[in-house]
Amino acid sequence: MKRLLLSIHDVGPRFEEEVDRLVAHVAAHVQPAALAMLVVPDHWGAHPIGGNPCFARRLRQWADAGVTMFAHGWFHKDMATHDDRLSRFKARHMTAGEGEFLGLGAQEAAQRMADSRALIEDIIGRPVAGFIAPAWLYGAPALGALRESGFALAEDHMKVWHAPTGRVLARGPVVTWASRSPARIASSLLAARLLPPLLARTPVARVAVHPGDAHRPALLASIDRTLARLRRTHAPARYGDLLAA
Structure with a gap:
């Protein structure tokens, strides 16, 4: 069976209204039991879930409805200094200051992963499915910390893998959209037409x-x-199904 995995990124109090809109919008295609949410505990250090019982209650309700939850960094903001050219290029061109785990050292990356996991699991009352770095960007120290973190699943632009072993569970580019500028909107619309076939x-x-x-x-x-196009060939599924397979 071919599987369709759908995720909503950057879930937290900062974007509660937008997440509601997106959940309603995709409901015609994918039910909550086959939907994933990537949760940011404190978006840019200004929108914490901790101490926000109203949003915490909503997160628990989504989880109770079957939504798969991932830890998605802690701040989502990249506050590191990038010394190597490749990391500077990624930070500048692949995201707008959102690659939180691109330049972190192993100890700090491990601590943020553990804190994010503990917060989310305490709220939803069940394990998270895994960890996905903001903007899908990982530095080498963060990847090392991820292997030792105890998370089951991880994902980047091109694959999903079993975090402890590195075993690749799915390959292929993720279809996503960019809304920051007219040029990025146009390029993402083009990619969304070309990739599904x-x-x-x-x-x-x-x-x-x-x-x-x-x-x-x-x-x-x-x-x-x-x-609609992908539903012709793929059935909505959960990320955890990849491990079961």
Whole structure:
């Protein structure tokens, strides 16, 4: 069976309204039991889930409805100094200051992973499925910390893997959208038209949506088209199904 994995990124109090819109928007294609949420405990240090019982209650309700929860960093903001050229390029061109785990040392990365996991699991009353770094960007120290973290699943732009062993569970680019500028909107709309026919041949297709998408009608329409196209060849599934397989 070919699987379709759908995730909503950057879930937290900062984007509660946008997450609500996205959940409602994708409901025609994927039910909560086959939806994943990537949870940010304290977005940019200004929107903590801790001490926010109203949002914590909503997170627990989504988990009770079957939504799969991932830890998605702690701040989501990249506050590191990047010494090597490749990391500077990634930080500048692949994200807008969002690659929190790209430049962290192993000890700090491990601590943020552990804190994020503990907070989310305490709220939802069950284990998280895994860890996905903000912007899908990992530095080598963060990858080392992830192997030792006890998380089961991890993901980047091109694959999903078993975090403790590195065993790849799914390959292929994730379909996602960018809303920060007209040029990025246009390029992501083009990618969303080109990728689904290619992903139709793969065992696993991944789609990821972000809060900024909720404010762009053209992106919402593209999300609809993409999910409808992939549903022809792939059945909505849970990330945990990859481990069971």
